[in-house]
Amino acid sequence: MMQAVLFDLDGTLHDRQRTLRHFLQWQYEKHASSWGTFSKETFMQQFEAYDQGGMVWKDQVYRQLKEELHVSEHPDELLEEYVEHVADHAVWMEGAQEALAACRHKGLKTGLITNGRSTLQRHVIGALQLEQKMDVILISEEEDIRKPEADIFLRAADQLQLEPEACLFVGDSLETDAKGAASAGMRSLWLHGEMNCGARVLPAYEQLISYLEEEM
Numbered sequence: 001m002m003q004a005v006l007f008d009l010d011g012t013l014h015d016r017q018r019t020l021r022h023f024l025q026w027q028y029e030k031h032a033s034s035w036g037t038f039s040k041e042t043f044m045q046q047f048e049a050y051d052q053g054g055m056v057w058k059d060q061v062y063r064q065l066k067e068e069l070h071v072s073e074h075p076d077e078l079l080e081e082y083v084e085h086v087a088d089h090a091v092w093m094e095g096a097q098e099a100l101a102a103c104r105h106k107g108l109k110t111g112l113i114t115n116g117r118s119t120l121q122r123h124v125i126g127a128l129q130l131e132q133k134m135d136v137i138l139i140s141e142e143e144d145i146r147k148p149e150a151d152i153f154l155r156a157a158d159q160l161q162l163e164p165e166a167c168l169f170v171g172d173s174l175e176t177d178a179k180g181a182a183s184a185g186m187r188s189l190w191l192h193g194e195m196n197c198g199a200r201v202l203p204a205y206e207q208l209i210s211y212l213e214e215e216m
């Protein structure tokens with residue numbers, strides 16, 4: 001019987017892409033008077049290209065931007081702005097807030113497991129007020145272990161005092177989330193995933209509740 005639903009953060013509960021775009025617009029406008037030699041679109045496109053969907057840490061992204069666009073600010077200053085302010089622009093993935101509320105309304109425990117830097121992830125967690133909505137929160141940097149390693153999923157189940165079989169994990173990465181959780185004995189759903197890739201797919205959050213009702 002299902003007793004808990006755990007989620008990934010970026011691309012699952014948190015619309016990182018949209019948040020990033022809002023932040024980059026804000027950052028460009030803040031520096032617009034000295035960045036007039038290139039457009040906002042150029043800045044955003046270059047940033048997103050170097051960022052590789054969040055795979056590259058931002059110190060490197062800003063260093064590359066400095067070389068490419070010849071911005072006068074020191075990369076560290078821009079990085080500090082990023083760390084400090086990106087979460088001010090944090091937005092939910094479509095349907096995620098409602099799905100999370102529905103899980104809690106059903107009496108299910110909820111949890112979060114995210115790979116990432118503690119400071120940054122904590123800012124996003126705070127901005128979306130996730131502390132109040134989660135029974136367990138694990139961040140890879142704090143745990144010194146990352147998804148898809150089974151141990152991080154097992155640690156979350158342990159903290160919830162549940163068997164992994166009683167937990168469902170929802171995430172937007174096939175390898176990191178869906179397969180990682182499955183390797184720990186959890187059930188898993190690949191959010192927005194492709195059919196026939198060896199994982200059960202959750203096409204949209206609206207279907208999460210019917211899935212839970214089938215399984216509960």
Ligand SMILES: [Mg+2]
Nearest residue numbers: 008010011172
């Ligand atoms: Mg993700």
